[in-house]
Amino acid sequence: MEDFRRTYQRMCKEGGVEVQESVLAQLQETRGSSRLDLSGQSLSVDTCSVLGKVFQKDTVFTEVSLSDCMLSEEGAKVLLSGLFANMTVKVLDLKGNNLRSTAAEVLGKLLARNKTLKRLVLEWNAVGIWDEAFSMFCEGLASNSVLTHLDLRNNQINHQGAAELALSLRRNSSLQVLDLRWNNIGLLGGRSLLEAVQQNKTLTHLEIAGNNIPSDTLRALEQAIKHNSDKQSTVRESRKRTQVLSREIRQLKEEKGRQFLNLMETIDKQREEMGHSSRSTSLHVGQLQEALNERKSAVNSITAKLQMTEAALALAEQKNHNLGELLARIKTEREEQREQQSKERKKEQEEVVLRESKLLREIQNTTDTNLQLKNKVEEMERRCKTQQQQIFELKQELTNSTAELKLRLAQAEDRLEMEKRRTKQALEDMDSLRQKEVDHLNRHLEESERTLQERIFKLEGQRIQLEEELSRAKAACVTERAQAEEELGKVRTQVRLEEQQHVASLEEKLRSVRQSRQEVQVHCSQQKQTIADLQAKNSQKCIELDGLRRRIEELQQELSAKDQEKVAEVARVKVELQEQIGHLQAERTAQGGLKGKISALEREMKALTSNHREAILDKESELASLLEKLRLREAEIQRMREDEAQRASYLQSAILTYVQGSSLGHYGSPKK
Structure with missing residues (x-):
């Protein structure tokens, strides 16, 4: 420690640089320890150059903290170049220094040349703004074989930077922990990272929250990371x-x-x-x-x-x-x-x-x-690969919808200035659109009620026809068995045709419901954009949105009540059919002489009832799956809204901190 302080003073005297008292005080405080903490110290370019020269020959410190030091590009370049030949520093903390292009290039060279650094913290910097500089950083990371922990939180890394980072991860074989929270990676960046993690076998811990990545890719990334950790554990156990x-x-x-x-x-x-x-x-x-x-x-x-x-x-x-x-x-x-x-x-x-x-x-x-x-x-x-392929094939629709939403968001950002002038007209138009949507939903519910009633009447008609056919078959079972079989075949064909027609009508209704849902989602996205832009001025919109949400919940409750009524009616029909089957069995016991002939007809009737039950259960399962899909879509829309609101708040806070930091760095730079 004393040697470091003496060399620092000597190098300052030789270079004609004023000794920074805060640095000397910090060096005196850290006697007997292997950690150098200069966080919060405003270091000038000259002091950075002197520290870089001292770090070239240092053999004491294993951990160096330079967080919130307001390092300039030249100062960071000189200081980091001094660490190229260092053989003792294992932990380097550069948090909150607003490092950009030149610093990113120098960091890439540092990772390519240094053979002792194991942990690097770059939180709250801007390394990912310039693509070329970040590609140099990624090349250095790919050629490194010592670094195990890398922290890149809040570095404005986009999908292109994520692709470069994925290429470096494919070549790297030492990195174990990577933190990429609160960047702008997006869907494409998440996919590229997923492909890289599937090829990399050493990365066992990845933090990627707050990057606007879909849930399916996040789950796939978690599974890949878990798979890597399991592999590492199995390898360790085998060793x-x-x-x-x-x-x-x-x-x-x-x-x-x-x-x-x-x-x-x-x-x-x-x-x-x-x-x-x-x-x-x-x-x-x-x-x-x-x-x-x-x-x-x-x-x-x-x-x-x-x-x-x-x-x-x-x-x-x-x-x-x-x-x-x-x-x-x-x-x-x-x-x-x-x-x-x-x-x-x-x-x-x-x-x-x-x-x-x-x-x-x-x-x-x-x-x-x-x-x-x-x-x-x-x-x-x-199995994981097959499941991932199925997931990607099933969720192409979601990717297309998210891409369309992003395009519309970009167009909306361009038209913000024009929409500010037309706020009053937009409010009136929104009221009229909401009323139209409510009317459309009411009409759709009435149509669904009518269709359900028609289905109930059709089922009752089918039940009556089946009862008539049963009576005819019982009357003519002794003499006209062949005719009964032909009539049963006709009934089967009619039931199949009716079921196909019913399924086609259900599919058409589901398509109409999806289209209406998509229209509602589009309108909701437009409302969300206008509300996000005019939150401070238009507080009444929140109240109106709450009212709409309550109406939607009431409509959903009505839909659930109608579904319950439909289930009750189906159960009642099942009970009636079971009662009829019981009466038929009683008549069969009474007619002892005709047991052998009527048993075949009853078996066929049981098969028909089982087919009807299976068809009803299939339809109920289809309806339940459709309702679950609708709920999932609504949850995804709400999550997207929350993510966009969080991103807006984080962008505002980041811009404020950047403006405040730049103003402080401009006015609070030390005098030489």
Whole structure:
């Protein structure tokens, strides 16, 4: 720390630059720590150049914070160029410095040359304004292999910048966390990022809220990020397992070596003991031979004592015999010990072989499990790809509608000045349009009520016809079975034709409802634009909108009530049909002689009722799905309104902060 402060003062003196007291005070406060915090200090170009030269040779600080320092383009360029050759700084914070084109280019060069920086914070800057400079930054990021955390919040990145960033992510293999909140990426940028994330396998955390990206792409991005994190976790687990297995194998090998060394030591010891015992026996034999020689010389010299010598010889022979028996016993014991040792060695070798076979089986099992996991991962990827393709195919209509809305928004922004002059006329026109829309909705509801009543009458007519046909079939079931079958075929064809006509009418009505909904959405978008432009002046519009929303809710409640009535009527018809079936079954029990002939007709009637039930259930499910789609469309419209209001508020706040920051930077620059 003292070396850094001294070098800073020395470089200031050599370059003829005034020493900034605030920087010196901050350096004195941060003694004994590896973090340099200069946030909030207004650094001039000269101080930035001196700090850049000092950072070239610095080996103390690992974290540097330069947030809200009002750095100019030249100052940022000089300071960041000093960090090209730095080998200690791992965290760099440049939040709120309004960095633009030249700073973005220098940052790209920094990422391409520096090999130690792991975290870079660029929140509240303007790096994404100039496409060429941001492309240079993205090239540096693509060539970097160390950076793991990158924060690009509120940097005015558009869809082209997102495409460049996606290209860099395809080439990068080290970035793990990326924060892109509160930019202007849009639909195209979200798709390009989705393609890049699907190819990148290291990015495990992505923040992308507040970028006007549809919910389907956000969900797809979340799934891709989750897939990457799952892959990383599986890879880590497999690495851990392989490390554990390798450690166990090493331990087993070491144990085998130790056991082998112990066996060799025991064998050596036994050999030494055998040599020692053989030496002792040879010494005893030599001593005995010397005694015999002495005794022989005594016999030759003293012939008078032959009896004594013979007795001594007999005793010596007995001793020799005993010694021979001892030698034989020792040999047998040695052979037994050798056999035991050989058996123990064989047992140990068998145990070692069993352990090795067990380890090989475990390794094979782990490899099989890894292959199964890989196959499962590939199947999941294929399923994800098919699901994503289906989602993109299903939601092309939404993309077209959003594109049209954006075009209309652009046209509306061009016509704002003309509409300001015609506000009064627009208000009157809006009132008339609202009244027309209400009338149109009322007419549409009346038409739907009429159609529902017509459907009910048709169902009653069909029920009456079916009852008549049943009575005719019962009367002529004995004599005219063929005629009954023909009539049933005709009834089936008529029912199918009526169902097809009914389905066609339902589709036409649904198309008309969709067209009316689209018209209402267009009118609502126009109203939203006029209200967003004249919020301060036209507070009465909010009250009128609340009234319209209440009317729409009342209409929706009426629609739900009518749907409930329709369901109740269908249930009543089902109950009546069930009662009729019960009466038919009672009559069938009464007519015992005609059971076999009438059973076929009843089966056909049951099939018809089941078909009718299935058709009714299908229609109910279709109506429910249509209602859910309408609700989802309304929720998406409300979400788009809220997103546009938030964007407008964020743009206003950003413009105010930019204006205030530029004014403060212009008037509050330090004097040299």
